[in-house]
Amino acid sequence: MDLTPILRDIAANTNPSWDHHVYDIRSHEQATIDDAVAVFESILEPLKDLESDEEETVEFGPTVAEGDVRNQLTLISSERNNNKEILLTVETFIWVPQMPEYPITSETGVCYVISVRGKTKEQARSYINEIQFCHSHKISWRQTTCAFLDNTLCNRVTYKCRSKACEYLSSDLRNRSYTEVSEDEWDLVAKAKQEAERAIDDQVHYKTLCFLYAKVKLFEDGKLCNPYAKTCKLEIVQDGDATGVPRHIFRCIHSHPHSQTPSDVRHHWRPIPQEHNPAIKLFQAFLNKTLGEEIQPGSCYYVAQNKKLAKLCPVVHPQGKGNIIELTCQCEYDFYIPLHLDLYPYMLCVC
Incomplete structure (x- = not known):
């Protein structure tokens, strides 16, 4: 299925209705998964079919037994593209106009879909600095594909939470x-x-x-x-x-x-x-x-913010x-920025 015309129509819409679903950047006030799914299904229906492997794309639904969780996840990137030797998948999608300061994380994956319509690649990258958790590079920028966005070419970077605080x-x-x-x-x-x-x-x-x-x-x-x-x-x-x-x-x-x-x-x-x-x-x-x-x-009480070097x-x-000192934290952030922002005006952050 060729979705390019549909995506062009979405990109050309300078005032899409989903932009009115503005969520507070304080993470405890973020939209619930039900809200995100409602926006996803009612406004951006075509994006549900953008997976490269139909078997990996599953309808969103209620939580299922632990053994079936894998079948409820949406593929973001295949193992050959993400340097993690595992499939990069998510369960929860949250649509936001900008990156939250304190993003939610989950063992089953949370994906923030951020509008970058009308933004340059440099402006899109600047959203990374909105995260207030102390973080640093784990894997530098590289070119890859994103299954969620119809396998379009993306620039991808991985950050690791450094969790720095006073001794x-x-x-x-x-x-x-x-x-x-x-x-x-x-x-x-x-x-x-x-x-x-x-x-x-x-x-x-x-x-x-x-x-x-x-x-x-x-x-x-x-x-x-x-x-x-x-x-x-x-x-x-x-x-x-x-x-x-x-x-x-x-x-x-x-x-x-x-x-x-x-x-x-x-x-x-x-x-x-x-x-x-x-x-x-x-x-x-x-x-x-x-x-x-x-x-x-x-x-x-002091916990270092963003990229503080003190x-x-x-x-x-x-x-x-x-x-x-650096405390123990396993959280990572994977950012995907499409090379063609005119066709795919969305930036992904997988937590």
């Missing part, structure tokens, strides 16, 4: 497994944030800790000594109290009076603001590596900023 992430979030970012998930994040803020509020001399951590980070990055050497090390000394108020100096062990050093050599030497005098023991505890005895560690959590916990 101090709350156990309630770290041990959570979900396929949809629902209100329950947001509530857990809000609860974890409240706990993190409570730990900060309860920490004595928190402002002093922030000052200390900032100074140490600059020193370790080699920004406070010129030149910075491996032997550079911080120390704290008391430099008299002529005014009756002790003055403490946070300095590099290689620092000397400027009159005794060349102009291009400057090792760190700075007085600690007097407002931190009541907590001066925290500086010494840090140098003695006993700071952990002076603080009450707090948990975190190595440290932005939250200054009582124990300092945590490292961004």
